[in-house]
Amino acid sequence: LDKIGGKRAIEVSTRIGGRKPVCCTSVGKALILDQGRSAWKQRYEQEAAKGVAGRLSQAEWLSAMATYAAHGYTFDIDEGVAGIRCVGAPVRDASGDIVASISVTSTDAYTDEDRMHELIPLVRKVAHQISVQLGATA
Numbered sequence: 440l441d442k443i444g445g446k447r448a449i450e451v452s453t454r455i456g457g458r459k460p461v462c463c464t465s466v467g468k469a470l471i472l473d474q475g476r477s478a479w480k481q482r483y484e485q486e487a488a489k490g491v492a493g494r495l496s497q498a499e500w501l502s503a504m505a506t507y508a509a510h511g512y513t514f515d516i517d518e519g520v521a522g523i524r525c526v527g528a529p530v531r532d533a534s535g536d537i538v539a540s541i542s543v544t545s546t547d548a549y550t551d552e553d554r555m556h557e558l559i560p561l562v563r564k565v566a567h568q569i570s571v572q573l574g575a576t577a
Contacts, residue, residue, distance in 0.1 A: 460491040463519035465527030469540035493518040526558040528566035533574025
C-alpha cells in the first residue's frame with residue numbers, strides 16, 4: 440500500500456503492487472506465519488517447482504519459519520535479491536488474523552545480522568500499532 444524511501448543514496452528496487460515469491464521476502468513470510476508447517480511446506484514446494492524458492496533448503500526455510508512464528512517477525516537475508524536484507528512483521532485485524540505485513544529494507548552494506556536483530560522490536564512495535572488501529576487487541 441505504501442513505500443517510504445530511505446535517506447541513503449542506495450535505492451532498493453521495489454514498487455507498490457510489485458510481486459515477489461512469498462518464500463523469499465520478509466513481508467511474504469510474515470503473511471503466512473499463522474498457517475503452520477504443513478502449509479509452509481506446501482508453499483515452499485510450489486515455489487521450488489517454479490525455481491523461485493530462494494537460496495535456503497526446505498529444511499532450513501521451515502526451521503526459520505518456526506522461529507519467526509514463535510517470535511512474531513521475519514527476515515529476508517539475501518534470499519530474494521543478493522545484497523538486500525529485510526525485517527518484517529505481520530499486521531492483524533480485530534479477529535486476530537494476519538491481513539498485511541510491513542518491513543524495513545536495507546542493503547548488506549548498512550545492515551548486518553546484529554542490526555537486523557536490533558530492528559525486530561521496532562518493526563514489531565509498528566506492526567502492532569497498525570494492528571491496534573485495525574481493531575486488534577493483543
